Amino acid sequence: MNTPKRFIQRKVDVAEADKTRTHGPVADRPHPSGGAVFLAGVAGSGRGDLGRLAAERLGIPFRSYKEWEAAGRDRAVVALDDADILREGGPERVRSQGTVFYLMSGVPAVAERLAQAHPGEDAERLRALAAERFFAAEPVFMGALHFLLQGFRPAEEQVRDLLEKLSL
Known part of the structure; x- marks a missing residue:
């Protein structure tokens, strides 16, 4: 499928002539630049793999939430789970400190990653x-996100998408 990369950066005319809006670089930024790059998701969503790759491309460290706090909340790629977001003061507080990407991985992908990380565990129990974790945490992640990343895609595609979204 061949879709345009920047289709949202056009002037769009609607039925009422006085109701046009231009989207793109001149529009207000939906996220603060220069802050942390947060990767929110449940355990097994791929935050670690994507975080290390994104940090390497951006030239900044990759940290867990606790490491980021200990480092003085520096510019870093930070892995967050729902408990970290709530500990930080909630979704709005996290959003104000950087750009939040929700790495949305479906239950089958998360269960498969967990099974790989914990060989010998009962696969049905892990699923x-x-x-349970996915459905409990998703509302917190949805409230915090600036951007959604599709967790089932290869990490290389996800990091390209993340870098493109950071440049908006």
Whole structure:
């Protein structure tokens, strides 16, 4: 499928002539530049792999939330889970400190990653735990996000998408 990369950066005319809006570089930024780059997601969503790759491309460190706090909240790629977001003061507080990407991985992908990380564990039990965590945490992540990343895509595609979104 061949879709335009920057289709949203056009002037769009609507039925009422006085209701036009231009989207793109001149529009207000939907996220603060220069802050942390937060990767929010449940355990097994791929935050670590994507975070290390994104940090390397951006030339900044990759940190867990606790490491980021200990480092003085520096410019870094930071892995967050829902408990970190709530500990930080909620979704709005996190959004104000950087750009939040929700790495949305479905239950099957999360369960598969957890099974790889914990060989010998009961696969059905891991799937049930993944489903429980996913559905409990998703509202927190959705409230915090600036951008959504599709967790089922390869990390290389995700990091390209992340870098493109950071440049908006």
